[in-house]
Amino acid sequence: MKAMTKCLRLASLFVLFLGTQACTTIPGTNKHAFLVTSPEEEAKMGNSAYREILNKEKESTNLRDKKILLRVGNRIAQVAEARHQLGFKWEFKLIESKQPNAFCLPGGKVAVYTEILKIMQNEAALAMVLGHEVAHATLRHGGQRIAQNMAVSGLVGGAALAGGFIKDRQVRQVAISALGAGATIGLILPFSRSNESEADAFGLEYAAEAGYDPREALNFWKRMSESGGNKPPEFLSTHPADASRIQNLEALLKEVEPLYLNSPKYGLGEKL
Numbered sequence: 001m002k003a004m005t006k007c008l009r010l011a012s013l014f015v016l017f018l019g020t021q022a023c024t025t026i027p028g029t030n031k032h033a034f035l036v037t038s039p040e041e042e043a044k045m046g047n048s049a050y051r052e053i054l055n056k057e058k059e060s061t062n063l064r065d066k067k068i069l070l071r072v073g074n075r076i077a078q079v080a081e082a083r084h085q086l087g088f089k090w091e092f093k094l095i096e097s098k099q100p101n102a103f104c105l106p107g108g109k110v111a112v113y114t115e116i117l118k119i120m121q122n123e124a125a126l127a128m129v130l131g132h133e134v135a136h137a138t139l140r141h142g143g144q145r146i147a148q149n150m151a152v153s154g155l156v157g158g159a160a161l162a163g164g165f166i167k168d169r170q171v172r173q174v175a176i177s178a179l180g181a182g183a184t185i186g187l188i189l190p191f192s193r194s195n196e197s198e199a200d201a202f203g204l205e206y207a208a209e210a211g212y213d214p215r216e217a218l219n220f221w222k223r224m225s226e227s228g229g230n231k232p233p234e235f236l237s238t239h240p241a242d243a244s245r246i247q248n249l250e251a252l253l254k255e256v257e258p259l260y261l262n263s264p265k266y267g268l269g270e271k272l
């Protein structure tokens, strides 16, 4: 109900300008969101941001890790597709980088950075992170943030984003960041706390249903919060592993247990 009220409040800001915008139901959920872009426009923006990032980054040559990423990614994608009927054109790239990071852009464009594999240590933790990042895309959190940014800044951003084609460099950077790949371009816009909890909940369900032991989520967040010594990784600034996240995850673990029990049960999978 709270989400619906917020949605209507944001939508009302737009009625004056556009008249036709409404709250959209997210397929496969009972959630409503205020959106001004279509899934196709978001996917187009996601794809162009993805190409831009891949052009700048170096793809890993580690065939074993790439194979594992593809395997886990496809399992998560299958669960997400069955639940939300997305029709995404999924891609999974392993990027060689000292920065522990991972993201999924609208349309199913996923990147995992080699450094975060060291903290994951196994396939199950990779499945949790992929599940979380994929959930941001399936629940259209990037699209929601674009709509919020536009509602706050008026229609200037809207005109610049129309049709999923962004010419202005600054607007493009804000869009990339709004879609969820901020850390890669040094412009960090964390998702809201409620979007983060939602991504945790759905992500954990995807991972458990795909066959990965959900209990590893807690171990992963513990390792993540301990990594980097007195210089914590950027991933933590957008995904704080604090007491409230850990508490929420503990409560969620009980809920996802039946999903894991009915899954193919890969346990922790292979070591990374």
Ligand SMILES: [Zn+2]
Pocket (backbone or CB within 6 Å): 132, 133, 136, 191, 196, 199, 238, 239
């Ligand atoms: Zn997140």
